[in-house]
Amino acid sequence: MVNDAWAVLVEAEGKVHVVEMSAGVRKIKGLGVFDPVETIGSAPYGTVITLGQKQLTRMPPRLPELSRGMLRRAQTISAKDAGYFIAKLGIGSGDRVLEAGLGSAGLSMHIARSLGGSGTHVTVEPRSEHADVGLKNMERARASWQEFPGHHHVHGAIEEVVDEIRSHSEFFDAIILDLPQHPTAIDAVASLLAVGGRMACYCPVTSQVELAWEAAEGAGLTVEWAGELMERQWGKASKGGMRPVNGPFGHTAFLLIAQRTSIE
Numbered sequence: 001m002v003n004d005a006w007a008v009l010v011e012a013e014g015k016v017h018v019v020e021m022s023a024g025v026r027k028i029k030g031l032g033v034f035d036p037v038e039t040i041g042s043a044p045y046g047t048v049i050t051l052g053q054k055q056l057t058r059m060p061p062r063l064p065e066l067s068r069g070m071l072r073r074a075q076t077i078s079a080k081d082a083g084y085f086i087a088k089l090g091i092g093s094g095d096r097v098l099e100a101g102l103g104s105a106g107l108s109m110h111i112a113r114s115l116g117g118s119g120t121h122v123t124v125e126p127r128s129e130h131a132d133v134g135l136k137n138m139e140r141a142r143a144s145w146q147e148f149p150g151h152h153h154v155h156g157a158i159e160e161v162v163d164e165i166r167s168h169s170e171f172f173d174a175i176i177l178d179l180p181q182h183p184t185a186i187d188a189v190a191s192l193l194a195v196g197g198r199m200a201c202y203c204p205v206t207s208q209v210e211l212a213w214e215a216a217e218g219a220g221l222t223v224e225w226a227g228e229l230m231e232r233q234w235g236k237a238s239k240g241g242m243r244p245v246n247g248p249f250g251h252t253a254f255l256l257i258a259q260r261t262s263i264e
């Protein structure tokens with residue numbers, strides 16, 4: 001029997017709706033006016049639910065569905081770059097991870113999923129209107145998954161809240177910065193990186209990655225890798241065979257990864 005706090009409903013074209021399973025008739029954005037408890041109830045995964053003209057399939061609230069159906073405000077980091085960060089930084093069970101800014105929590109949900117139930121995840125965000133959205137997405141994930149790390153959110157610019165960050169963990173195994181300006185943040189938190197731990201910066205433009213590189217070296221870190229990842233989706237061609245699908249071949253960001261290799 002399905003008893004999710006948030007129901008995931010997927011349209012035929014793949015659009016995902018994440019609906020809070022609380023009783024009461026109300027307007028649910030993109031789906032119309034209904035009571036989710038009466039209409040969706042404990043319907044098993046795979047059940048097709050009709051809402052007006054829409055046919056939606058109920059699916060489990062896994063990371064890809066919660067990401068696709070997330071609330072959005074700030075630009076988000078998607079699976080392509082989040083997956084690479086997690087692999088290159090070696091993030092897993094029991095780790096201590098510091099992340100700024102939280103934004104809409106696109107990256108945060110990936111980190112929380114990788115940490116499982118035994119890690120510490122500290123997020124930082126100065127803009128309440130971004131944090132409101134990001135924390136709602138994190139709450140959906142926490143309520144949906146069996147395991148979730150100890151999550152602490154710190155309000156403020158990362159440069160100004162180092163003592164509060166330190167109160168949650170003295171050192172971190174991984175620090176990820178997705179910010180408009182990296183150098184001041186790197187200067188502020190590089191000393192929180194444990195020996196062997198890695199810091200990653202997400203830099204939409206080249207000037208940012210260059211400045212992040214210089215700041216990381218200035219803070220005593222060793223730059224391990226910088227570059228970008230390109231993703232090209234393929235599909236079935238109408239006359240048979242496979243080929244890259246039509247559409248934009250976009251840019252997300254340049255990534256920089258640096259490691260603390262010594263005590264000083």
Ligand SMILES: C[S@@+](CC[C@H](N)C(=O)[O-])C[C@H]1O[C@@H](n2cnc3c(N)ncnc32)[C@H](O)[C@@H]1O
Pocket residue numbers: 074075076077078100101102103104105106107108124125126127130156157158159178179180181185
């Ligand atoms: C592009 S968004 C982050 C998106 C997030 N990584 C995601 O995947 O949803 C950048 C965020 O950094 C926040 N920010 C800007 N300056 C900051 C600072 N000094 N310290 C912490 N966060 C900051 C912004 O308010 C914004 O929400």
